[in-house]
Amino acid sequence: MKITDLKTFIVGNPPPHHGGRYFIFLKLVTDSGVEGLGEVYVATFGPHTVVRMIEDVFERHIKGQDPRRIETMTRRVYGTGYSLRPDVSLMGVFSGLEMACWDIVGKETGQPVYELLGGRVHERLRTYTYLYPKSGSAYPETTDADHVYVNPARAAERAVEEVEAGFTAVKFDPAGPYTVFDGRQPDLESIARSVAFVRAIREAVGTRADLLFGTHGQFTASGAIRLAKQLEPYDPLWFEEPTPPEVPEEMARVARQTSIPISTGERLTTKYEFARVLEQGAASILQMNLGRVGGLLEAKKIAGMAETRYAQIAPHLYCGPVVGAANIQLAACSPNFLILESIRTWGGFHAEILQTPIRWEEGYVLPPTAPGLGVELNEAVALANPYDGTALHLEMHGNPVP
Incomplete structure (x- = not known):
């Protein structure tokens, strides 16, 4: 079993925006056609930049891999670029890819991830x-x-x-x-x-x-x-x-x-x-x-x-x-x-x-x-609600409190 493809979705969250302005979902696809669903929570870059980061990590570390080899993929991503230290953006990107791997493994075994x-x-x-x-x-x-x-x-x-x-x-x-x-x-x-x-x-x-x-x-x-x-x-x-x-x-x-x-x-x-x-x-x-x-x-x-x-x-x-x-x-x-x-x-x-x-x-x-994971994305709804903005998912005030 190998991971062969990636799909990404930047979905605008309509008013009242509970949970944020938008969501970044992804799907991994295996050579047998099984799809695994994930979501990335990265608030440090704009959503379209985050998608490019997801694509980069996928091409370097996930494509062609067995989705069951989660420990190996984790260490390779964690140490990428001579880092080996907590990086909130990189690990946020990997989080969505990792949970998609678990979704695939659960579907292959017929078991909930828990x-x-x-x-x-x-x-x-x-x-x-x-x-x-x-x-x-x-x-x-x-x-x-x-x-x-x-x-x-x-x-x-x-x-x-x-x-x-x-x-x-x-x-x-x-x-x-x-x-x-x-x-x-x-x-x-x-x-x-x-x-x-x-x-x-x-x-x-x-x-x-x-x-x-x-x-x-x-x-x-x-x-x-x-x-x-x-x-x-x-x-x-x-x-x-x-x-x-x-x-x-x-x-x-x-x-x-x-x-x-x-x-x-x-x-x-x-x-x-x-x-x-x-x-x-x-x-x-x-x-x-x-x-x-x-x-x-x-x-x-x-x-x-x-x-x-x-x-x-x-x-x-x-x-x-x-x-x-x-x-x-x-x-x-x-x-x-x-x-x-x-x-x-x-x-x-x-x-x-x-x-x-x-x-x-x-x-x-x-x-x-x-x-x-026990859930499936409604792709029709996702594609009907694209987010085209550049805002960060969550922002802080840029000036000191008076």
Whole structure:
């Protein structure tokens, strides 16, 4: 069995854009005609450049290879160009190719990927959702003083709606803008707003749901500790990425001085970066994104390392449903799985782009029993929604916060 061909799709994500402006999907094809599906989460280059990167890695390292030889392909890509170090863009590209290989292997053996990575240990997977606006764009104008990203009362109302729909955890990030100049000290207004959000949502949902307090590495360790101390009375399940990701030693300072569990990982890649997090005690909840971390096998190794530290995994999702499907496969076979990020209930475009939508019921995802990743791309929908822009998938403010 050999990989012979590659197909790529840059798919525009229509309003309300939950999960990003666009998704980058790919298919690998074998000499026997089996197709494997993958998704790449690379936010460092424009989408058309990313596709050229995918094509380059495919031609150099994947074409002509046996899709079962995942360890060998991983090492060849990881060390390409005399690197042998974590490269978030390169490993993001490889992540999509790697998960497509697993999809092929699963289809060839007639097994879901989770059965090939140790076997299913969870019959259903607890999920959480971000508190998106009820309707309209996921990027509301900042001048609107009444949307859920700035108004605690509106956020509490949305939280109640999500809990009544079945979710037992909700995430929100009211701490203010994040920039390329972070970390910084939070100002008093940001602290007060954050406390108001946590208080209002806790009062609204009581003990029916966990609160997941998100940040984007905005703060210094001392600033994050100041903020955490004021959030502690409301008992969030986690304080996400309180400091920038490049120095886990600083994040560890926060972890040592708050009772709130620290979570991190969406901007990290490979087991080597996650090993530093674990060694430093920087976080007890790891949020690898399967479209960036290096693929399913790399993520499974990270989950195993986490077990030895009694750390848990909560796969991160800010992209499309193919990464979501890979997250599900990892979560299903990982004893230390905690919770899975969901794009609400996997409806809307996230359902339309798949031939069979991800199955979500009463707050839980049910792992598929179909072979491979358990999902198939609806190519007609993908081709009908091309993305021709040049924007990055996710961007930070380019100027310091005044």
